[in-house]
Amino acid sequence: MTEAMKRRLFGVAALAVAGAALFYVGMSDMGDDLVYYWTPSELIAAAEAKEATVRLGGMVKPGTLDWDRDAQQARFTITDGDHEVPVHCTGNPPQMFREGIGAVVEGKLGTDGVFRTDRVMVKHSNEYEAPDGHPPEVQTTLVDE
Amino acid sequence: MIAQTIGVLAKELLIEWRDRSRVSGLFFFGLAILLMVAFASPSEGALRDQAAGTLWVGLLLASTRALDQAYAIEMEHDAMEAMVLWPVDPRAVFYGKAIANSLLLTTVAIGLVPLLFAMYDVQLRGDPLMLLGFLVLGCAGLAAPGTLYGLVTAQARGSSVLLPLLLFPLVVPCILAAAKGTGVVLEGDPMGQGDSWLALLGAFNALHWSLSGVLYGRIAEDT
Amino acid sequence: MTVFATAGSGVVSGGWEYVYAAYGVTWLFFVGYTVSLIVRQRAADAASEDP
Amino acid sequence: MSTEAVASAPAPTKSRFHWEHLVGLLGLVLLVAGQYMGLFVAPPERMMGEVGRILYTHVPAAWLAMVAFTVAFVTAVAHLFTGRRGLDWATEAAVEVGAMLNVLLLIQGSIFARPTWGVWWTWDPRLTASAIMLLTFVGVLMLRGAVRDPDRRATWTSVATVLAYVNIPITYFSVKWWRSLHQIQSSPETVADPMVFVLRLNAFAFLFIMIWFIARRWRLAQTLARADEAPPLPAQEAT
Structure with missing residues (x-):
């Protein structure tokens, strides 16, 4: 493997790790323990x-x-x-x-x-409603996330 | 590249070992911050509540002193260019230096914790291994972007202001997770939040250790 | 400060001064940044044309 | 390499007309309409009453600050790959405009928080995250100001921009868990219909104005770079 190829491979691997880390933070439910x-x-x-x-x-x-x-x-x-x-x-x-x-x-x-x-x-819901608008539908959950 | 990394790391550690004044200097710097915050604190109860946060603020401030000097030796001997011309992969230089900085900070952190217990009247209710995990990962999280920005600011004007300005906002997640996690370990963790903070800290480290390695090579080319 | 009279009722009433402040600050920023761009561009043009 | 590119590029056109003025004008028209509708046409919000109108100027600022930083991130990455000077100017422009929108966002948020939450500032995740975001990008601008050599400045700006940008999500999640309660992001599905339209109108107005700002700022950076790289005429005349 040439030096340039190694370098490129390292770059791709590093980006993959970085992307996986961000994805993990965003997608995993580990925040649930904390928002709990x-x-x-x-x-x-x-x-x-x-x-x-x-x-x-x-x-x-x-x-x-x-x-x-x-x-x-x-x-x-x-x-x-x-x-x-x-x-x-x-x-x-x-x-x-x-x-x-x-x-x-x-x-x-x-x-x-x-x-x-x-x-x-x-914990008010995240809906923005006009006063005489439709009744809110999704107010069942107390904490949305 | 791994062999080179180990070579750089060994060189850095050798320098630290020959001149131990830097480790002890950082340690007393951290200790001074623990003391000063204790003086600024309104009551002893408040002191206990903010123990973990104070530890990490002390380590954060100490890290800027350490990282400021991470390239001082190279700068003194005009070795910056030599480092680029040197047939060593810049990424190896980065990882070697970053690991050395992590070890340095972790050593300081481990030295400060017993004093924190004594001075701030806290006791360890959680798992000691988890505490160690927070210390190691927290220090590593400070060291990775810090080593990168250390190289940048060492050559810019007004570097002593610039380094904290760039570094502090970047390491907010790291400090937050480390301080919260340490606090949870110290106080006891009925809601089981320690693992989540540890995971966040791990993700922060993965992100910055990988990305900084790539970017460091790019910066080193231009120095 | 009509807003605080109703504290606890669960609905915010009045508060137009806040609305005007928020919209005003938007325009202030946009106009201010435009002015700063024009001023800086003029200075840069002058500097590059006759050194 | 990039010095040559700059030198061989055509001289700046003297005509006062640039494409971005069309976009800017469109943005201005939309902004006048959108802000008017936000103030007087849209219905007051159910819980927040009239104060809810701040939404129409606050939310677009938040979106567009993020868009500006995203533009900066993309041009920074592209600059790291290609080394083209124009991309560096674009990064500078986008970071500055983004920071400006971010300051605006924080002030509006503060005004919004006072009547709804009773405080000017609270350690709410989104507030905290946007304050940290501002600090990171101000750091980038400061770094730029501290370096004179254009090539080095360009690389460092790009690197700092990339790091600042990828850090945004992780910062957001960390402060969200730190002070873990806030209404979730409003999306068009959770906002009543007449409000969505006004919100969209303002968002597009902000978008076009932001494009105009970035384009103008880019031209400023270009002019400054040319002034910087012009040969030192007086010295040559003296010999």
Whole structure:
């Protein structure tokens, strides 16, 4: 094999590796572990989760939102239908936050069973709709990716 | 080419070994950053939370000092041209130097970790092998693009600013994955996220180690 | 700041000032970059024509 | 080799007319129409209300910044293979225009974030990724400014552009997993019909204007390179 051929072969092989790496990052589902959040049932089931920072996702139970805007804190309950977890949030939730919306909170579950967080993320769907437009069809998933 | 790579690597390591001041200099540089961040930190609880991130910021800053000097010896002796005229494949030069830089950084990292445990009051809850994996892959991820840009900026004006400016944004994924992964190993990993960060780090390394090797040859022709 | 009065309702109301700001900044950038291109081209033409 | 190519190329035409002006004019017309429709014709968005109108000028900027960087990547790769000086000018032009659109994108995003998320800045994946993207390409431009030799500058720019570009996806995924929640990319399928049209209109307007910008910037780079390589006339006259 000539030197030039070797060089070309190396170039092609390197590009293949680079392409495979990008493809792997884009296509594999390894991000799922990281985007993952626990539902209240799973959080309650996982005893070892008392100290580590975890994410909890679910619906803000209607009628439980107690929002003290001056003190910049809110209390509400996250539910998945079966179980619910009371959440104490310091810092204001985003504006679109409301009862009945999907939300994910990041923080720690205290020994008293209250989940403390300073990060509330509202999961509104990615649809952009006119107000009197068609009803949204794909609002079933809480977190799309 | 593999034999040449090993030759370059051996030469680089020999230089490091003869003049051990660079390794110890980098180590104390990293240590100084750990100390300074501790002074800047509001509380000891916060210190514990940011331990992994601080380690990697320290290593990142230390890496720019290391890579700045990766070509200092060649520059001092006007050996840049000799390196091109030398009958050695430029890719071998790149891989030799990059592996040497990875080893150098990993050594510093392994030296800093016990101090991190002591000073930042963290303990190892996860797998020590996984921690080693993050250290090695993280340092390798810094070294590959760093060695490439080290050659570029060594010959440009204002190189001490230019190298971080080019390198930092490029290695964001590497630093992010390494810091997050290290944090997960230290704190315990109930949601099992360590593997994903390790995989991302692996992909970053695959991308940059392969691509930089090709591009280095192209740059070396023009120097 | 009408926008914040409705915080918590789940729908953003008002906020035209933000809309105008976003569109304004778009035009500002396009016009600004055009001007910079013209100015630099003039300077370059002048430099290359009579050294 | 490329010096000869430049020297033998025809002298710059003195006529003021270039093809790109047609494209630019079309872009301007579309932009006026698109921005007007975005502001006053399109319906307000269901959740975000009037603020949702920012979408029509924000999303095209995001798309076109990516397109500009893609152009830069393609010309950089082509330059590495062929060594043609014109491709280097194109890379410079596309990176600069892309960086300009990227700054615009960040400012618009910031204005968008304030009423919808309540903050000017948040460590949202797409925000973070585009800020890092800007930094990488600003690094490329700085590198260009730090090198005088045209051949070396061309090679280094190309290499840095390629690295900066291939790093975009991996950066995006890393910050996405780091701060892992954001609504997924809107595609025409998830945006209501009357909104798609306005969005497309603005996207094409931005596209044509971007082409005009890059073409003009390319001609500027060409003029500068010729000025640089012109023989040192005063010295010759003196002898």
